[in-house]
Amino acid sequence: MQTTESSWVREFPNKRFETYLHSQAFTAHQREFHIIAFLKQGKIQLHHRERANWLNAGDCVFIPAGEIHAFSSVTQVPSLVRFHYIDTLDFIHAAQGCVAPKISHIANTKNVVFEHTDFLFKELEIPIPKSAYAHWLAYLTSSLCRYFGQRLIVSDRDLTRLTGAKTHIQNNLGCPFSLEEVASQFCFDKYELSRKFKQVFGVSLFQHIHASRIVLGKALLGSGVTIAEVALELGYSDQSHFTRFFKRFVGISPSIWVQLARSAPLTPPLPTKMPA
Numbered sequence: 001m002q003t004t005e006s007s008w009v010r011e012f013p014n015k016r017f018e019t020y021l022h023s024q025a026f027t028a029h030q031r032e033f034h035i036i037a038f039l040k041q042g043k044i045q046l047h048h049r050e051r052a053n054w055l056n057a058g059d060c061v062f063i064p065a066g067e068i069h070a071f072s073s074v075t076q077v078p079s080l081v082r083f084h085y086i087d088t089l090d091f092i093h094a095a096q097g098c099v100a101p102k103i104s105h106i107a108n109t110k111n112v113v114f115e116h117t118d119f120l121f122k123e124l125e126i127p128i129p130k131s132a133y134a135h136w137l138a139y140l141t142s143s144l145c146r147y148f149g150q151r152l153i154v155s156d157r158d159l160t161r162l163t164g165a166k167t168h169i170q171n172n173l174g175c176p177f178s179l180e181e182v183a184s185q186f187c188f189d190k191y192e193l194s195r196k197f198k199q200v201f202g203v204s205l206f207q208h209i210h211a212s213r214i215v216l217g218k219a220l221l222g223s224g225v226t227i228a229e230v231a232l233e234l235g236y237s238d239q240s241h242f243t244r245f246f247k248r249f250v251g252i253s254p255s256i257w258v259q260l261a262r263s264a265p266l267t268p269p270l271p272t273k274m275p276a
Contacts, residue, residue, distance in 0.1 A: 012125060221254060
């Protein structure tokens with residue numbers, strides 16, 4: 001487990017995380033990976049596609065990569081939320097080439113993923129063996145595709161080229177990119193690359209570029225680099241430009257993120273009873 005006395009998010013093996021939400025509201029944002037969110041204690045609102053749904057203790061949902069959403073904790077009682085992040089490529093490999101289904105109403109995924117909470121979140125500090133995780137992920141992907149009745153298969157050739165484009169971007173985050181340049185390098189028409197990249201990874205090529213830069217930006221901010229310095233390091237024109245994209249992929253501004261990361265209590269007390 002990775003944590004510090006000033007952490008507001010605790011990280012555990014296998015991309016599992018735990019955080020407390022207390023009278024906090026995140027702006028609508030999207031992530032470049034799939035998310036399983038499990039409300040261990042408390043009560044929060046999930047906002048998705050102009051809908052707001054209450055999640056109560058014990059609820060668990062699947063949020064596909066690229067879906068714009070937001071969480072808000074509107075009660076005075078802290079809520080304990082656990083997350084698991086699933087790489088889009090891991091999902092596709094486990095689903096034998098099938099991409100994640102399109103989901104119009106995230107709250108409906110509670111019917112599919114509720115049975116997975118014990119496997120993922122019962123013992124956070126214990127790493128999940130690779131073979132057990134692969135078996136679980138194959139079962140999850142099969143359940144989701146079957147429940148939502150969708151099965152879009154990506155060919156091995158396309159997946160290899162798209163993965164190459166993704167790796168190229170991640171290895172050159174400080175460089176400017178053009179759709180034409182990336183498409184040409186990986187033998188795509190620019191419109192084909194744009195369409196297929198979003199189908200497979202949930203976000204567009206340029207959304208992925210910014211999402212990857214924000215991941216690096218969070219690491220730099222956590223090491224003490226100023227927001228203005230991070231913005232220039234990552235190729236943004238100024239701090240406000242960087243802030244706009246940071247909020248799009250994190251849900252809060254970089255200044256608030258730094259404040260929470262440095263000063264928020266690690267484990268605020270939870271009462272034994274939660275409000276209805």
